[in-house]
Amino acid sequence: MISANLSAIFYLVSGVLFILALRGLSSPETSRQGNLFGILGMIIAVTVTFLSIGTFSSGFIFVLIFIVVGGSIGAFIAYKIPMTAMPELVAGFHSLVGLAAVFVAISAFLNPIAFNLGSPGNIKLGSLIEMSIGAAVGAVTFSGSVIAFLKLQGIMSGSPITFKGQHPLNAIILISIIVLIYLLCSTQSSNLFWILLAISFLIGFLLIIPIGGADMPVVISMLNSYSGWAAAGIGFTLENTALIITGALVGSSGAILSYIMCKGMNRSFFNVILGGFGATDDVSGKSSKEQRPVKSGNADDAAFLMKNASSVIIVPGYGMAVAQAQHALREMVDTLKKNDIKVSYAIHPVAGRMPGHMNVLLAEANVPYDEVFELEEINNDFANADVAFVIGANDVTNPVAKTDPQSPIYGMPVLDVEKCKSVLFVKRSLSPGYAGIDNDLFYKENTLMLFADAKKMTEDITKNL
């Protein structure tokens, strides 16, 4: 058994290692080392916990068994999961963190002596507040992430689910959570604790169902943030520095990502959270839906255009992930490069269903990361490029965001694809994107629509090159 001071120092060390783990992600070269720091921090935290408890009773064996069982499941998932399913995986993992926080809080509530928090029915006030906040946020994280997972997985419809009185209902529930925490602290009643958990689960569910599929980058980041705050709440309860530091890191990380995602869509955080986007705004899109002429082509035309280009910019979007077209795309680009054509990739901040989604898919297909550029880095290059190849993206290329103040996406930063000499747009049909508005790009003089599955079209182009 080691002293409380010594274990506190080790917890601090593991907290610092977690900071270094995130720091490593500032560039791909240092990131792998960063991940090792993270693993080391985790090993230290777990080992110190065992040492500080000291008594290796028979329970110890069960702890190991549960770690091995959980760990094997986790490792199995980590190796099997396709990269296109990362958003679902992350949402699923968030739900587990949330649920684990809830379970630890329940355990501490039932047996406060083990955690040095007082006795049942007479828990220290501060600990009880921290515990109930941690449990409530954990419960919201859990049910919210489950909904996000179901939406991303397609088990639940990605379209927003709204009903009358939704916002007042949510407001009432949020207020009652605060009231319940207050009552719980003054009465120490276990019934109130269970009610608090139940309505926290409910509010997580209600908060996420009105949010549409393409807003998922914000939702996932937000739930990431919540899982951090839940961990921090439990950290305060357990007086554990490693947990407090980690919770704060993860909480602010998720908050920053949500901010970046909201900015990428030019919408306020509250606008996204209140939800229902796309369900109400599509009226304006439909009214202007007269038949306009589009030029459509086939793989042969596309190959001809690209063969005669000297530089090509690829704009991938969620559709590429759905069609699993990233490998086919890389092969096409390889062929282009053999013909001395310069190729780069342009990634919009909200392309895909989570932050950095496209980058991971391209990395999986062996695209070197120094050919992949963010919006601000590459947007000026479109004017000098010969061909823009839009694959599975839509709203993020819509010039309407710059020209029409009436449009719901007005003001959103978009890729200046229309400035290219010619635009190849791979899409299955002319249907509008998720924002429910027509893309002006379809009807431009220099746009050639390629109506096909993204993967098949890319393969056909490669054959024709």
Next chain:
Amino acid sequence: MEIDPLIFRLSIFILSIFVGYYVVWSVTPSLHTPLMSVTNAISSVIIVGAIIAGLSGDSQKVFNSSSMFGFMAIALAAINIFGGFLVTQRMLAMYKKKKKEK
């Protein structure tokens, strides 16, 4: 008058938020997905609380209502720790630089 230890923990918390703020802004956007999976893994350090909960039973009676929740939390957190770190490792291994032209 002595300072409540809570204040120290609060200080750590607030300062960590600031550290997190600056560290995360320096993360390159192309690594935002690994960032989410690794934050997932490290927030599962909540397993330390779960272990304390799991070992709270006495040697005669390992399983009581409190330790059962602890054991379940251990399993959940372990899924996250192993899954989170390994999937991050798998992703990061894919990020490669352009090969030098020969």
